[in-house]
């Protein structure tokens with residue numbers, strides 16, 4: 163635990179956790195109408211059964227201005243993804259000339275965000291379709307899919323690949339290019355790893371914020387788990403829940419036994 | 421400082437204290453006396469020494485790329501895998517030199533079943549203790565080290581072999597810990613004297629206020645197989661000139677710097693091996709004929725494990741730094757001033773074959789502090 167704190171108190175963690183927290187707060191303010199941001203990609207009550215996908219998409223775009231959909235999705239990304247990029251940011255900083263560090267990080271972030279912003283379209287469509295097809299059962303179904311996905315060897319292999327670094331050039335255009343390409347590459351691996359969990363908050367309706375926060379923590383725990391052999395394993399989300407329970411229950415038991 | 425390749429008497433005795441036969445007497449079927457002498461034959465470039473004891477800081481920089489103790493491990497460090505000074509030499513070098521005849525100690529997967537492993541690691545612990553007891557050394561009080569390592573668990577088998585054994589971490593081997601031994605002597609063969617400051621190096625101030633920055637890099641990954649490979653490190657001139665100016669500074673409070681050559685993300689299938697590093701070798705020259713251009717060797721112990729895509733290092737391999745401050749004068753003339761540093765890499769005889777070693781990037785690091 164103290165080791166964990168030791169890591170979190172070193173740069174770039176405080177800054178990234180701060181940005182993440184700001185993302186959550188802005189999203190929350192948007193959802194209660196204080197700020198003009200979109201609440202959720204899907205309608206709160208679910209769509210009537212049998213609706214065609216295009217009808218749902220049309221309705222969503224009518225009810226929510228595309229601009230506010232984009233803001234909502236961006237804030238979700240800022241809140242959930244900021245802590246995930248700590249290690250690549252350190253890599254990019256340390257690989258670059260001191261006077262180019264900020265620029266290198268910016269290049270990485272542009273590449274990384276491009277991928278995730280674009281991912282909003284397929285993920286949004288997938289969420290709408292799931293909502294249309296399964297109605298209220300879409301949310302528990304999404305949690306189930308995410309748990310199975312994160313237990314799978316494919317997921318582990320992708321997660322291991324997301325721990326792979328790339329040499330960054332030191333000078334000129336090549337340096338900028340390398341940072342951008344590393345951002346895109348890392349973003350693609352990140353999206354390929356996290357897509358299933360990202361559907362969970364999108365389908366959580368009234369519980370969107372809670373689901374977003376919980377999913378953000380799960381994704382961070384997955385990212386911080388050590389690379390290991392790709393095989394069926396207990397999902398990180400579940401071992402995290404068990405560990406939390408183990409931390410909480412001994413206290414309760416001790417109290418009971420005086 | 422040379423290390424004598426002598427063998428501990430417990431490995432040479434015919435019998436145990438109770439009169440039974442000594443199981444440590446033989447090593448891979450040969451009498452230990454002969455095995456130890458044939459196995460450890462340091463060559464001219466092996467640099468099997470205690471130079472690491474001159475380092476004052478346990479950990480410098482965000483991930484420990486430079487320092488006596490070296491890199492932080494675990495899930496938070498996804499792209500680092502830096503090797504510390506003590507870990508590199510003598511720790512890795514001994515693993516590689518002793519294991520190069522095929523001994524278990526040469527492969528991290530089997531090293532723990534080699535009786536010499538325990539002798540070797542006890543000595544590494546002893547060197548650590550001796551280092552901490554010498555004045556001017558900055559040991560960290562960092563839970564990431566005390567409770568480490570984060571990427572694997574250490575288990576001490578119990579007599580009889582009953583599971584689960586005793587789990588332990590770094591803290592348990594330090595003073596006050598479960599496995600902390602009483603040392604009779606921490607001076608003999610350690611390169612430092614307890615309580616006596618050796619003025620081998622200018623202090624660079626507190627570890628946390630020192631900075632590490634890259635001031636040069638080559639263009640891309642280098643592959644080394646049986647033939648030596650040459651690459652050019654392009655140097656950022658403003659950074660290099662500033663480094664050259666502050667390299668020999670001894671005035672208290674003034675900026676002082678050291679230069680390091682970093683081998684980042686070294687990968688390969690070998691369990692262990694050696695990579696020799698030369699600076700400014702003339703075109704077409706045979707590296708082994710130019711000892712004066714040899715700036716260091718890295719012992720690639722555990723390269724196979726660190727290079728596995730689904731292993732605990734995520735397939736990023738291992739990273740090393742070589743202190744080249746002392747050779748600075750030589751290469752100021754040789755190209756630092758021109759902004760180009762020629763580096764030649766060669767795998768050591770007997771380890772090359774058709775195996776290939778890849779170095780992801782070669783870079784020049786500048787470490788800066790204030791004379792303390």
Ligand SMILES: [Cu+2]
Nearest residue numbers: 511515531541
């Ligand atoms: Cu070892």
